[in-house]
Amino acid sequence: MSDEKHATAQKPYAKLLRQYGGILVSLIVLCIIFSVMNPRFMTVANLMNVLQQIAVIAIAAFGMTWVILLGEIDLSIGSIIAVAGMAAAQAFLAGFGFMPTLILTLLAGAAMGGANGVLTAKLGLPSFIVTVATMGIFRGLVSLPTNGAPAMIEDPTWIAIGAESFVGLPIIIWIVVVLFVFNHVLLSKTTFGRRAYLTGGNREAAIYSGIKVDRVKITIFMISGIMAAISGILLSSRLYSAQTNAGTSYELDAIAAAVLGGTSLAGGVGTMIGTIIGALIIGIMNNGMNMLSVPYFYQLIVKGLVILLAVWLDVRSKRAKQ
Amino acid sequence: MSAATSDVILKINNVSKLFGPVSALKNMHLTVRAGRVHTLLGENGAGKSTLMKILAGVYHATAGDVEFCGAPYKPENPQDAAARGLTIVFQELSLCNNMTVAENILATREPSVYGFINDQALERRAAEIVRDLGLPIDVTEKVGNLSMAQRQLVEIAKGLSIDAPRLVILDEPTSSLTEAETDILFSIIDRLKAKGVAIIYISHRMEEIMRLSDDITVIRDGEYIATRQREDVTIDELIAMMVGRQMNEIYPPRLSPAPPESDAPILSVEGFSRDGEFENVSFDVRKGEILGFFGLIGSGRSEMMNALFGMKAATGIVRIDSEPATIASPVDAIGRRIAFVTENRKEEGLVLAHSVEWNISMAALGRFAAALGFMRRRDERTAAVDEVGRLTIKTASVDTPVGSLSGGNQQKTVLAKWLLTQPRILILDEPTRGVDVGAKFEIYKIIRQLAAEGTAILLVSSELPEVLGMSDRLVVMHEGRLSATLPGGATPETVMAHATGITS
Numbered sequence: 114m115s116d117e118k119h120a121t122a123q124k125p126y127a128k129l130l131r132q133y134g135g136i137l138v139s140l141i142v143l144c145i146i147f148s149v150m151n152p153r154f155m156t157v158a159n160l161m162n163v164l165q166q167i168a169v170i171a172i173a174a175f176g177m178t179w180v181i182l183l184g185e186i187d188l189s190i191g192s193i194i195a196v197a198g199m200a201a202a203q204a205f206l207a208g209f210g211f212m213p214t215l216i217l218t219l220l221a222g223a224a225m226g227g228a229n230g231v232l233t234a235k236l237g238l239p240s241f242i243v244t245v246a247t248m249g250i251f252r253g254l255v256s257l258p259t260n261g262a263p264a265m266i267e268d269p270t271w272i273a274i275g276a277e278s279f280v281g282l283p284i285i286i287w288i289v290v291v292l293f294v295f296n297h298v299l300l301s302k303t304t305f306g307r308r309a310y311l312t313g314g315n316r317e318a319a320i321y322s323g324i325k326v327d328r329v330k331i332t333i334f335m336i337s338g339i340m341a342a343i344s345g346i347l348l349s350s351r352l353y354s355a356q357t358n359a360g361t362s363y364e365l366d367a368i369a370a371a372v373l374g375g376t377s378l379a380g381g382v383g384t385m386i387g388t389i390i391g392a393l394i395i396g397i398m399n400n401g402m403n404m405l406s407v408p409y410f411y412q413l414i415v416k417g418l419v420i421l422l423a424v425w426l427d428v429r430s431k432r433a434k435q
Numbered sequence: 436m437s438a439a440t441s442d443v444i445l446k447i448n449n450v451s452k453l454f455g456p457v458s459a460l461k462n463m464h465l466t467v468r469a470g471r472v473h474t475l476l477g478e479n480g481a482g483k484s485t486l487m488k489i490l491a492g493v494y495h496a497t498a499g500d501v502e503f504c505g506a507p508y509k510p511e512n513p514q515d516a517a518a519r520g521l522t523i524v525f526q527e528l529s530l531c532n533n534m535t536v537a538e539n540i541l542a543t544r545e546p547s548v549y550g551f552i553n554d555q556a557l558e559r560r561a562a563e564i565v566r567d568l569g570l571p572i573d574v575t576e577k578v579g580n581l582s583m584a585q586r587q588l589v590e591i592a593k594g595l596s597i598d599a600p601r602l603v604i605l606d607e608p609t610s611s612l613t614e615a616e617t618d619i620l621f622s623i624i625d626r627l628k629a630k631g632v633a634i635i636y637i638s639h640r641m642e643e644i645m646r647l648s649d650d651i652t653v654i655r656d657g658e659y660i661a662t663r664q665r666e667d668v669t670i671d672e673l674i675a676m677m678v679g680r681q682m683n684e685i686y687p688p689r690l691s692p693a694p695p696e697s698d699a700p701i702l703s704v705e706g707f708s709r710d711g712e713f714e715n716v717s718f719d720v721r722k723g724e725i726l727g728f729f730g731l732i733g734s735g736r737s738e739m740m741n742a743l744f745g746m747k748a749a750t751g752i753v754r755i756d757s758e759p760a761t762i763a764s765p766v767d768a769i770g771r772r773i774a775f776v777t778e779n780r781k782e783e784g785l786v787l788a789h790s791v792e793w794n795i796s797m798a799a800l801g802r803f804a805a806a807l808g809f810m811r812r813r814d815e816r817t818a819a820v821d822e823v824g825r826l827t828i829k830t831a832s833v834d835t836p837v838g839s840l841s842g843g844n845q846q847k848t849v850l851a852k853w854l855l856t857q858p859r860i861l862i863l864d865e866p867t868r869g870v871d872v873g874a875k876f877e878i879y880k881i882i883r884q885l886a887a888e889g890t891a892i893l894l895v896s897s898e899l900p901e902v903l904g905m906s907d908r909l910v911v912m913h914e915g916r917l918s919a920t921l922p923g924g925a926t927p928e929t930v931m932a933h934a935t936g937i938t939s
C-alpha cells in the first residue's frame with residue numbers, strides 16, 4: 114500500500130477533486146453567499162451549530178446511501194427515527210438503565226430494517242412499496258404507548274449525548290465522525306462493501322458470481338434501520354423527549370443528501386464521502402436560510418431547486434464524458 | 436443496373452474519434468456502394484463499432500466528414516439517421532426484456548391514435564415484418580423468455596423495420612446465431628442487395644465474410660489499412676492484414692493426450708430433466724477432457740448448463756468425483772469449483788459501470804478477503820493486471836469501466852473473471868462470441884492449457900468448426916434431448932444430421 118501511495122503521491126487528491134469537484138464548489142458557493150449576507154454565519158459557534166443540526170440527517174443518510182447503492186429505497190427511516198425515540202422513552206419508564214435502553218433501541222432499529230429487508234428480498238416486493246407501507250405502520254406504532262402524546266426522557270446520560278462535549282467537540286459530532294468512518298471503511302474497504310456495489314450494479318451478474326444477494330439486501334436494510342435508530346437517539350436526546358411526529362419527512366432529506374453526493378438511484382454507484390458533503394449542503398442551506406429569516410415555505414422551494422440544479426449538473430458532467 | 440450498383444452511397448472522409456484521451460479512430464475513410472455488401476474487418480477494439488455508431492448518430496465524430504446519398508451527413512441521433520434511410524443493428528443487444536417482441540420491434544414507432552397505442556395494429560404490423568423477413572419468432576412472446584439467438588433475430592427485425600432503407604449496418608449480427616438462422620439472415624441480405632440497398636457488415640467469422648462480402652475493408656487500431664474485393668483476396672491475407680502478422684493455424688494442438696476412457700469421470704450427469712427445456716440428458720466428463728456441446732436453437736444446451744450451475748431447478752442425478760452432489764445455487768457450484776462463462780455477457784456476466792478490475796475479481800472475492808472482511812486491494816489489482824495481460828484484454832487500464840471496452844474485450848473480461856476462480860470444471864457457453872481470430876486462438880490456447888492442467892471443460896458453441904476443432908468428444912442435442920455422443924473426429928455432416936434430428 115505504502116509504495117503505491119508514494120508512486121501516485123498527488124493522485125488521490127486529484128481523484129477526489131474530479132469526483133466531488135462539482136458538489137464541493139456548490140458547498141463553497143453556498144458558504145460564501147451566506148457569509149456575505151450574514152457575517153455571523155462564518156463563526157466557529159455557528160458552524161458547530163450547523164454540524165450538530167446535520168447530525169441526524171447525515172447519519173440517516175449513511176444508511177440511505179447503502180440502500181440506494183443497492184438500487185433500492187427506504188422511505189420508512191423517518192418513522193424508525195420516531196419509533197427509536199419512543200422505544201427509549203418507554204424503556205426508561207420501565208426502569209431500564211442507560212446501556213440496556215441503548216441496546217434495546219438499536220435492536221429495535223435493526224428489527225424494523227430487517228423486516229423491510231426480508232419483505233423486499235424474500236417476497237420479491239419492490240422496496241418502494243414495502244417501505245411506504247412500513248413507513249405508515251411504524252409511524253402508527255409510535256403512538257401506541259402514549260396515545261399520541263410525547264414522552265419525556267430524563268436519563269442524564271441520554272440527555273448528555275445531545276448536550277455535552279468531549280475534548281472540545283460536541284459528542285454528537287464525534288458520533289457522526291465515528292459512524293462516517295465506520296460506514297466509509299465498511300463500504301470501500303471490505304468484501305461486504307464490494308458485494309453491495311456489485312449487487313447494486315448488476316444483480317443477475319452478482320448471483321451468477323456466487324454473491325448471496327438476498328443476504329446482502331437484508332443486511333443493508335438492517336444497517337439502514339440501525340442508522341435511523343441512532344438518528345432517533347440523537348434527536349430524542351436533544352429534545353429531552355420522544356415526539357410522535359419526530360423525523361417526519363427526514364427520509365427526503367436523507368435521499369437528497371445521498372443523491373447530491375453522487376449516489377446513483379439506478380444502483381451500483383455512490384460513496385460515503387459524497388453523502389457527507391451532500392448532508393453538509395442541505396444542513397448549510399437550512400441553517401443559512403434560518404439565519405436570514407427566510408420563511409419556511411420559501412426554504413422548501415429553494416431547497417428543491419438547489420437539489421434539482423445539483424443533480425442536473427452532475428448528470429450533465431457525466432454525459433459530457435461520453 | 437450495373438451503373439446503379441456502382442453508385443457511391445456513403446463516403447467517410449478523415450473521420451477521427453477521441454474518447455477522452457483514448458483515440459478510437461484516426462483519419463478513417465471508407466466508400467460504400469449501393470447494392471453491395473461491404474465488410475469491415477478488424478481486431479477487437481479496432482474501432483468498427485465506434486465508426487458505425489458515428490454513422491448511426493449515437494456518437495459524434497471528433498473530426499472529419501461524411502457524405503450520404505450525395506449530401507453532407509451528420510445525424511443527431513438514430514431516429515435522425517433512420518429518417519435519412521440509414522439503419523443499424525447494434526452489436527450489443529438493446530432490447531427491453533419485459534416487453535414483447537412486437538413492442539420491441541416497433542419501439543418509438545408504435546401505431547397509435549392520439550397517443551394511445553393500438554395493440555392489435557402493433558402486433559399485426561410486427562408479425563408482418565417478421566413474416567416478410569422469414570424469421571421464426573412469435574411476436575407476442577416476452578423478450579426475456581427468448582434465447583440469445585432469438586433475441587438477436589428480434590434485434591435484426593427491429594433494425595430492418597424502417598420504411599425505405601438505403602444503407603443497412605449489421606454489427607456482428609450472427610455472433611449468437613447458428614447456421615440455420617445465419618442462412619435466413621443471408622437470404623434477407625441478398626434481397627436487400629437486389630433492391631439496391633448497401634450493407635455494411637461486421638463479423639469475426641471468416642467463412643461467413645468470404646461467403647457474403649463484395650468488398651472488404653480492414654482496419655487496425657482505428658486506422659484504415661486497405662480495401663479489397665472479395666475475389667482478389669484470401670482468408671489468410673485478410674488475417675495477416677488485420678493482425679499485422681501471419682497466422683497459420685486456427686486451433687492450437689493438444690498439449691497432452693486426451694484422458695483415457697478408463698479414467699473415472701470428475702462430473703457425471705444422469706437423467707437430467709427440466710420441464711419444457713431438456714429431458715433425460717446423461718453425459719460424463721473426465722479430468723482434462725474437453726467435452727463439446729452442439730445443437731441448434733431450442734436444443735436446450737444453455738438451459739441445461741444453467742441448471743447444472745444451480746441457477747434453475749432440475750431433476751436427475753449429478754455426481755462430482757463419483758459422489759452425488761446437490762447444486763442448488765451458484766454459491767454451491769462455485770464452492771465445488773465449477774465456473775460458468777455465460778452466453779449473455781451484458782446481463783449475466785458483467786457489471787458494465789464498474790471497472791475491469793472489479794469485474795475480474797467478482798467471482799473470487801473470497802480469495803482477496805483478509806481478517807474482518809477487509810479486501811486485499813493490492814493482491815486484487817495484481818491478479819487483475821495479470822489476467823488482463825494473460826488474455827490480452829485491450830483496455831486503457833484496469834480502472835476503466837468495462838462498459839466502455841469493445842465487445843470482444845468485454846467477452847475476454849468475463850473469461851478472466853472465471854479463470855481467476857481456478858475451476859476444476861469449467862463450463863463455457865459461447866466463449867468466443869464476438870472475439871477476433873487472433874484472440875480466439877489465444878483463448879483456445881488457454882482452454883488447451885487448462886485441460887492439460889486437469890480442468891474438465893464443457894464447451895458449448897454454435898460454431899460447428901469450433902466444437903469440432905476443440906473437443907475430445909462431442910454431445911449433440913436436439914430439442915432438449917441428447918441425440919448423440921460422438922468422438923472428436925466426427926464429420927460435420929454426422930453432427931448436423933444429429934443436431935437437426937434427421938438421422939436414418
Ligand SMILES: Nc1ncnc2c1ncn2[C@@H]1O[C@H](COP(=O)(O)OP(=O)(O)OP(=O)(O)O)[C@@H](O)[C@H]1O
Nearest residue numbers: 454459479480481482483484485839840841842843
Ligand atoms: N464509450 C466509450 N468510452 C471510452 N472508450 C470507448 C468507448 N467506446 C469504445 N471505446 C474504445 O474505443 C476503441 C474501439 O472500440 P470499438 O467498440 O469500436 O471496437 P470494435 O472494433 O467494435 O471491437 P469488437 O470487435 O471487439 O467489437 C476501444 O479501445 C474501446 O475501448
Ligand SMILES: [Mg+2]
Nearest residue numbers: 484526841842
Ligand atoms: Mg464492436
